[in-house]
Amino acid sequence: MKRITAVLMAVLMITGLTACGEADPDKARESIQVIAMDTPMVFTAYGEKSTHAVYMAEDEARRLDALLSRTDENSVIYQLNHADGLGITVGEEVCGLIEAAEAYSQATGGAFDISIAPVVSAWGFTTDRYRVPDEAELAELLTHVGSEHITTAEDAAALDPGTQIDLGGIAKGYASDRVVAIFRENNVPRGKAELGGNILVMGDKPDGTPWRVGVQDPAKPDEEAYAAILTLEDAFIVTSGSYQRYFEENGKRYHHIIDPATGHPADSGLTSVTVVADSAEGNGTMCDALSTALFVMGEERALDFWRSGTYDFELVLVTEDGRVVVTDGLKDILTEVEESGYTYEIVS
Amino acid sequence: MKLTTKQLTLCGILTTLALALSVAENQIPLSLAIPIPGIKLGLANIVTVFALYVLGPGQAMLILLARCLLGAVFAGNMNALLFSLLGGVTAMIVMILLSRSRRLSVYGVSIGGAAAHNCGQIAAAVLTLGNTAPLYYLPVLLGVALFTGALTGTVAACLFRALAHTDLMKG
Amino acid sequence: MRSSPELRPNFWDALVALAVVLLAAGCGFAVWGGQNGAAALTAVVSVDGVETERLVLADTGETERTVESNGYTLCLRLTETEVWVEEADCPTQDCVHTGHISRSGQSIVCLPARVIITLEGGQPVDNGVDIVVG
Numbered sequence: 145m146k147r148i149t150a151v152l153m154a155v156l157m158i159t160g161l162t163a164c165g166e167a168d169p170d171k172a173r174e175s176i177q178v179i180a181m182d183t184p185m186v187f188t189a190y191g192e193k194s195t196h197a198v199y200m201a202e203d204e205a206r207r208l209d210a211l212l213s214r215t216d217e218n219s220v221i222y223q224l225n226h227a228d229g230l231g232i233t234v235g236e237e238v239c240g241l242i243e244a245a246e247a248y249s250q251a252t253g254g255a256f257d258i259s260i261a262p263v264v265s266a267w268g269f270t271t272d273r274y275r276v277p278d279e280a281e282l283a284e285l286l287t288h289v290g291s292e293h294i295t296t297a298e299d300a301a302a303l304d305p306g307t308q309i310d311l312g313g314i315a316k317g318y319a320s321d322r323v324v325a326i327f328r329e330n331n332v333p334r335g336k337a338e339l340g341g342n343i344l345v346m347g348d349k350p351d352g353t354p355w356r357v358g359v360q361d362p363a364k365p366d367e368e369a370y371a372a373i374l375t376l377e378d379a380f381i382v383t384s385g386s387y388q389r390y391f392e393e394n395g396k397r398y399h400h401i402i403d404p405a406t407g408h409p410a411d412s413g414l415t416s417v418t419v420v421a422d423s424a425e426g427n428g429t430m431c432d433a434l435s436t437a438l439f440v441m442g443e444e445r446a447l448d449f450w451r452s453g454t455y456d457f458e459l460v461l462v463t464e465d466g467r468v469v470v471t472d473g474l475k476d477i478l479t480e481v482e483e484s485g486y487t488y489e490i491v492s
Numbered sequence: 493m494k495l496t497t498k499q500l501t502l503c504g505i506l507t508t509l510a511l512a513l514s515v516a517e518n519q520i521p522l523s524l525a526i527p528i529p530g531i532k533l534g535l536a537n538i539v540t541v542f543a544l545y546v547l548g549p550g551q552a553m554l555i556l557l558a559r560c561l562l563g564a565v566f567a568g569n570m571n572a573l574l575f576s577l578l579g580g581v582t583a584m585i586v587m588i589l590l591s592r593s594r595r596l597s598v599y600g601v602s603i604g605g606a607a608a609h610n611c612g613q614i615a616a617a618v619l620t621l622g623n624t625a626p627l628y629y630l631p632v633l634l635g636v637a638l639f640t641g642a643l644t645g646t647v648a649a650c651l652f653r654a655l656a657h658t659d660l661m662k663g
Numbered sequence: 664m665r666s667s668p669e670l671r672p673n674f675w676d677a678l679v680a681l682a683v684v685l686l687a688a689g690c691g692f693a694v695w696g697g698q699n700g701a702a703a704l705t706a707v708v709s710v711d712g713v714e715t716e717r718l719v720l721a722d723t724g725e726t727e728r729t730v731e732s733n734g735y736t737l738c739l740r741l742t743e744t745e746v747w748v749e750e751a752d753c754p755t756q757d758c759v760h761t762g763h764i765s766r767s768g769q770s771i772v773c774l775p776a777r778v779i780i781t782l783e784g785g786q787p788v789d790n791g792v793d794i795v796v797g
Contacts, residue, residue, distance in 0.1 A: 177770075177779040178712035184772040184779055202712060272755075336794055343796045360797025366760075368769070373792055383797040418796060545668045590679070597669035600676030607683045631691030634683055641683075649670040 173350075174198045180205040181213075181316055183340030187323065189332040190350065197330035201323045201337065208322070211238065212315045214261065214270070214308075221311060224301055225261075231295070231302035238311075239296050241429075245314055248433040249291050251454055255445075256437035257404040259289045259303075261310035267409075269400045270310075274391035276398065282407035289404055316342045317432025320380060321425050341388065342432055343381040346423060354477070361484055362387045362415035362462050371416070371462045371486055372470070373479040378423040384435035385416030385462075403440045412442030418460040420474065430455055443469060447491055462486070499547060503555055506547075510539040510559040511566070534606055534640045540584065541602055541648040549588045556580045575616045582612030598648045603641030610637050704767060704785030706746045708739070711777045720744065735776035746771070746780060768793070 174195040175188040185205055187198040213219040220234045234242075245258045261270075263285045268274035277285075293307040303309065311318075316339045323337045327346055334347030336355060345355040354375040361369035365387040374381065386399035386409070403410040417439040421427040434457060438446035443461055450459055450471055458473040466485065470478055472492040480488050495503065513535040520533060536559060543552035560580050564573035586608035590601045610633040618627065708716040710732045718728075720743050727749075728739040737758060738750040747763040748771055758773035768791070770781040 175783075176712065176714070177707075177709045177781060179772075179774060179777045179779070180712075182774065184770070184774070186770075186781075338794060341797055343794050345794065349793065355794060356792040358792035358795045360795055362797070365797075366762075368766075368795075370792065370795070381796045385797055388797070416797060591668075593675070595669075595673070595675040596679065597672050597676050599672040600679040601668075603676070603683060604679050607686065627690070627694050631687045631694060634687035634690065638680055638683055642680075645672075652668055652670055 176202060178202050178205065180209045181312075181319065181340070183316065184338075185340070186338045187335075188337070189327055189330070189335035190347075191330070191332045191334075193330040194332060194335070197327050197332050197335070200326045200330070204322045204326060205319050205339070208315060208319050212241075212311045214310045214312065221309065224303060225308040227303065229303065229305040231297075231300050233299055234301045236299045239299050239301055241311055241314065241318060242294065242296050242301055242309070244429055245309075245311065245433065246291050246294065246296075248314075248430070248437065252434070252437035252441065252449065254290065254404050255440040256313065256433050257289060257291070258309040258311055258313060259291070259293055259307050260402055260404045261308045262288065262306075263404075263407050264310065264400070264402050267398065267400075267402065268391070269389060274393070274398070276393055277407075286404075286407050289407075313436050314429050314432045316340050317380075317382060317429040320344045320428035320432075324380075324423055324428065325425055341383050341385075341435075342428065344423065344428065345376055345379055345381070348377045357381055359383060359418050359460055359462075360385070360387075360416070361481075369484065370481050371468050371484055372460055372481060372488075374420065374460070374474060375477045375479070376420070379420055380423055380428045380431045381418060381420050382428075382431035382435045383416055383418040384439045386410075386439075387415060401436060401439050410440040410442075412440060413464050414439055414442060414446075414461055415464055416462045417446065418462075419457050420460070421455075421457040427457075431457065447471075495551070499551060502547065503543075503551055503558075506539050506543050507555050507558045507562070510536040510555060511562055513539065514559070514563050532640075534609060534644060535647075537583065537602065537605055537609065537640075537644045538647045538651070540580075541587065541598055541605065541644065542651055544584075544587055544591055544601075545598075545652070549584075552588075553581075553584055556584055574620065575613050578616040578619075579609045579612035582615070583609035597645075598652065599642060599645035602645030602648060603638060606637040606641030606644065607634055610634060704744075705783045706741060707781045707783055709779050709781075720746070730776070730778055732776045732778050735773070737773060737776055737778055739780065746782065748773070748780075751776070766791070 172192055172194050173190050175186065176198045177184065177186050187201045189197040210216060211219055212221050214221050216222055220238050224232055224234055248256045263282065264270060266277040266281060266285055288306040293304040294309065295302045320337060320339050320342045324344055327335055332346060336346065337344040343357060348354050354377045357374045357376055358370035359372045359374065360383065361371045362385045384401060386401060389400035390397050399409045401410050417435050419431040419435045421431050438449065441449065443463060446459065446461060459471045460474065461469040463469065466487065467489055468486045469489045469491055472490050475490045517533045517535045540552055540556055543555050560573060560576040563576060564570055583605040587601050587605040590596050590604045614627060614630050703719045703721050706718045706720060707714060708730060710730065718741060720741060723741055724743055726741050730737040730739055735751065735753045737748050740747055740749045745763045745765045748758040751758050751773060753773055753775040755775055758771050761771045764771055764782055767782050767785040770779055772779050
């Protein structure tokens with residue numbers, strides 16, 4: 145009797161344990177919203193360690209915010225920008241980011257440039273005190289823009305006097321790379337992360353279908369209107385658009401994506417550029433940098449760059465004249481939005 | 493309630509022991525293995541079970557109240573008081589009722605107490621947070637209570653066996 | 664010794680264990696079983712990354728909430744179907760301009776006050792999207 149009882153209890157306990165263990169991992173879902181890097185972020189993860197994963201993602205975003213901020217006096221970037229031409233130790237991580245930014249700058253013929261920061265500030269986009277700088281001022285500022293003014297070595301960096309950098313163009317992309325790494329470390333089977341305009345989707349949805357990602361219609365920035373819908377699994381998606389930040393003066397609209405060649409808002413005939421790549425670590429940074437660069441380059445040069453195969457990515461371009469241009473890698477996963485009024489073109 | 497010097501001493505020692513066990517189990521990061529806030533082994537329950545049988549329900553309750561109060565004071569966290577009180581008192585009531593049934597061994601009483609303890613804590617969480625989200629944890633916590641209850645039951649049984657021939661048990 | 668305790672587990676202990684297992688299973692079913700997809704539309708308010716309030720719209724009915732954070736005050740209005748920021752003393756007023764939100768996944772963000780209000784749950788929207796990029 146005692147033995148039977150003991151066995152019975154053991155069985156009961158094991159049932160109890162497996163009952164907990166077998167709980168559907170999709171029921172374990174955690175989603176948090178934070179504000180970091182001056183933008184709202186949402187981290188959603190599934191799986192047993194989802195809670196741990198999203199809070200680690202939050203910590204990482206805050207760490208990078210403090211490290212890379214251009215306005216925080218304690219950040220490495222602030223110190224580098226105010227080192228008066230002296231080289232300082234920035235650490236291998238920041239050095240690696242600067243070098244990555246340099247590589248994207250070279251690859252895109254300077255269309256992406258982290259040293260454009262003082263020009264962006266001159267237009268008031270860093271402080272919200274918008275103004276149109278005069279040509280002389282821009283010309284002077286542009287003499288300090290360019291890769292040649294930045295030097296890096298191992299864990300140190302130096303800027304020529306007058307040059308300042310802002311990693312804002314890749315910081316959120318880099319953060320999304322870190323999030324994907326954190327999610328993987330925590331065995332998150334599926335999840336998503338929104339870091340401002342930087343999106344990461346991991347796995348598929350709990351119902352087994354891919355994530356539906358709406359590309360904001362640049363013509364209706366304040367509405368729930370999409371220029372296209374993409375169904376994706378395991379991907380980074382980043383959009384740069386002239387509608388995201390702009391001001392108007394004397395009836396003319398000035399947006400925040402500055403062409404490093406002219407010092408003026410890029411006038412490329414595009415209203416938004418969406419870059420899509422698979423969720424390999426590093427691609428978040430790439431998508432972030434390329435979305436800005438390809439917006440500056442315009443439709444023709446952007447498509448040429450895509451065709452060159454330098455990097456592995458796909459594109460959705462929305463043009464001022466009402467077309468949505470899609471590269472053929474996306475043709476099977478793109479849903480056209482009829483009521484948007486756009487005409488769709490697949491290019492290869 | 494009138495206490496003899498022996499009973500009073502025993503109450504004091506057991507309260508101290510319960511507090512020490514509470515502190516000790518906080519060093520065991522059980523929440524790393526099972527990521528649920530507030531998950532514990534409930535080692536202090538051993539003292540409650542022991543006191544319940546040796547000193548009776550009244551004094552066992554006194555020890556419990558003293559343990560919760562002092563624990564909260566030491567931790568400097570009065571918010572935790574509601575949690576430990578609600579959990580502890582619920583467990584106590586269930587264990588008193590279960591121990592009345594002579595058929596149950598210390599194992600059954602401990603498991604019942606551990607389960608009740610978790611129910612009480614979740615109730616406290618629902619009360620303080622004002623929403624029902626913590627209920628989500630209850631099924632898992634109850635499953636875990638089977639093990640922690642059996643564990644404390646085993647320790648209590650060993651304790652009774654070891655002390656079976658001492659004065660203590662002849663109160 | 665008030666009562667001599669049984670020191671060996673017996674059949675009745677197993678019954679207690681069984682009762683606990685059944686209770687766990689019952690709770691599990693009640694908590695996890697019933698919420699598939701049909702969760703009610705809920706407004707989640709978070710301040711500086713910390714969730715402060717979770718309001719089921721259908722239950723709360725028409726209400727007002729004042730959210731104070733980072734030196735700013737937001738006046739939040741809720742009905743059974745919508746949420747919006749009625750008034751705020753933040754410099755950008757983006758939260759007020761966002762207007763009414765009524766569908767799962769939509770959110771109102773006030774950067775200066777570091778407040779995010781999001782709608783969760785509710786019926787999935789036809790042709791809806793899970794995330795918006797841009």
